[in-house]
Amino acid sequence: MKRAVLVVAAIVFAALVAPATGTHGAVAAAATPTPAALQYDEINRMIIPPATPPAPGTFQADYQALSAPQDSRHGLGAVMNNVMGNPQEMMQRISRGNLVRYTFYKGWIRTDRMIEQQATIEKCEQHQYITLDLNRKTYSIQDTQPPCPTPSGMPAQAGGGDSSHPQGGTADITMSGTSKDLGALSIDGIATVGYDQDMQMKTTNATGSCRDNNFSMTQTKYVSQVRVPRPYCPLPKSMSTGGMMARSSGGGCEPRMHVSGTLAGMNDADRLVMYLRMVFGQADSPNGGGMNMVVERGNLKWFSGPDADALFVIPAGYSKQ
Numbered sequence: 001m002k003r004a005v006l007v008v009a010a011i012v013f014a015a016l017v018a019p020a021t022g023t024h025g026a027v028a029a030a031a032t033p034t035p036a037a038l039q040y041d042e043i044n045r046m047i048i049p050p051a052t053p054p055a056p057g058t059f060q061a062d063y064q065a066l067s068a069p070q071d072s073r074h075g076l077g078a079v080m081n082n083v084m085g086n087p088q089e090m091m092q093r094i095s096r097g098n099l100v101r102y103t104f105y106k107g108w109i110r111t112d113r114m115i116e117q118q119a120t121i122e123k124c125e126q127h128q129y130i131t132l133d134l135n136r137k138t139y140s141i142q143d144t145q146p147p148c149p150t151p152s153g154m155p156a157q158a159g160g161g162d163s164s165h166p167q168g169g170t171a172d173i174t175m176s177g178t179s180k181d182l183g184a185l186s187i188d189g190i191a192t193v194g195y196d197q198d199m200q201m202k203t204t205n206a207t208g209s210c211r212d213n214n215f216s217m218t219q220t221k222y223v224s225q226v227r228v229p230r231p232y233c234p235l236p237k238s239m240s241t242g243g244m245m246a247r248s249s250g251g252g253c254e255p256r257m258h259v260s261g262t263l264a265g266m267n268d269a270d271r272l273v274m275y276l277r278m279v280f281g282q283a284d285s286p287n288g289g290g291m292n293m294v295v296e297r298g299n300l301k302w303f304s305g306p307d308a309d310a311l312f313v314i315p316a317g318y319s320k321q
Contacts, residue, residue, distance in 0.1 A: 037105035037308035038228065040272070041114075041299040045097025047292040056222050056275040059188050059298035066099045066115065097294075104229040105308050121312055130314065133321075139314050140321040168252040169208020175201050176261035185222055187274040188298035192222035194275075199266060203255070210253040219278045226272040226300065272297065 043062050047053040054062060101112040112119045112134075121130040122144065129142040182194030196218070203213040276295040 035106050035308075036302045036304040037103055037311070038226075039101065039103040039299075039301050039303070040297050042100045042102065043097045043294075043296045044100070045294055047294055049291075053277050053292045053294045054296065056185060056194070056220075057187050059275075059296045062097075062296060063099070063298060066096060101299075103308075103311055105312060107229065108312050109229075110311050123312070131321075132314070132318070137315075137318045138321045139318045168254070169206065169210035170254050170256065171206040171210035171212070172204050172258060173201060173255045174204070174258040174260060175199065176259070177266060178261055182220070182222075187222055187224075188300070190224045190226065190272075190274055190300060192224045192274050194220065194222040196220050197266060206253075208252060210255070215280070217278060217280050219276060221268075221273050221277070222275040223268055224272045224274050227270050228272050230270060272300075274298070 041063060043059065043066060099114045101110075101114055103110040103112075107125065108121065108123050110119060110121045117134040119132040119134060121128070121132070123130075124144050127143050127145040129144045131140045131142075133139070177197060177199040179198075180196040182196060185192050185194055197220075199217045199219075201213075201215040203211065206212045273295070274297050276293075278293045280291070280293075
């Protein structure tokens with residue numbers, strides 16, 4: 001049951017903090033050339049009590065703190081070795097967060113992990129997934145074309161019975177929510193509108209592989225009017241939201257969905273959320289329900305021409321891994 005809650009939390013968090021998100025407001029930017037690259041920086045982190053989450057509008061201070069030289073610049077391997085050998089350092093790093101830069105251009109997306117000095121370029125229509133090591137000046141290219149699907153009806157392994165097949169089941173899943181308008185706020189020069197939102201999901205009348213469960217989430221967010229492109233590669237069926245929920249419950253659970261209250265504004269489609277704080281669990285419990293997931297965004301800019309083109313090719317002087 002705990003695993004199911006964590007999976008649902010991960011699904012909700014991933015859906016809401018994906019590079020393309022946001023609802024109302026106004027953009028403090030002039031019209032831009034077409035095609036133009038859109039770029040912004042993002043800090044995402046977990047805040048564990050007794051630490052308190054940052055307030056909306058503190059992006060630049062947090063950005064400067066993360067941009068300061070750190071030992072983690074020696075690469076992801078060094079980061080993992082340090083944090084795995086030192087639990088206190090691991091907790092501090094989780095609280096500091098990750099600094100990521102997203103650039104969208106011509107249906108492509110580039111993701112720079114600025115602390116680790118790693119970058120990826122995704123060109124799905126060309127089936128290219130390029131990884132760059134900015135320190136070592138090396139690159140690798142993978143094919144993004146999905147593999148052929150495994151034929152259904154494959155024979156069972158010798159000596160195996162039906163125990164490997166998921167047991168069927170049904171359940172009623174009721175989702176409800178509320179939303180409160182927090183008004184306008186300028187964040188890093190971008191006009192936004194804020195919201196406090198609650199969502200509850202309750203699973204009842206479970207049979208078979210389904211399980212009764214309760215899940216709640218609260219979030220505070222400030223949404224801009226900036227529209228973010230949505231380049232993506234199709235996910236395998238097993239990685240879809242439905243597939244992940246089925247796997248979390250044993251694979252054979254068939255939910256019946258019900259909605260009450262309002263869930264409007266929970267997902268902001270293609271608008272950029274400049275600040276997002278999410279708490280999973282019970283909103284009225286001590287310390288705001290426990291762990292906070294926080295996303296801050298800033299340093300928005302639009303540009304085009306050679307500067308944009310250069311970000312989506314392998315730089316000169318890089319060698320293949």
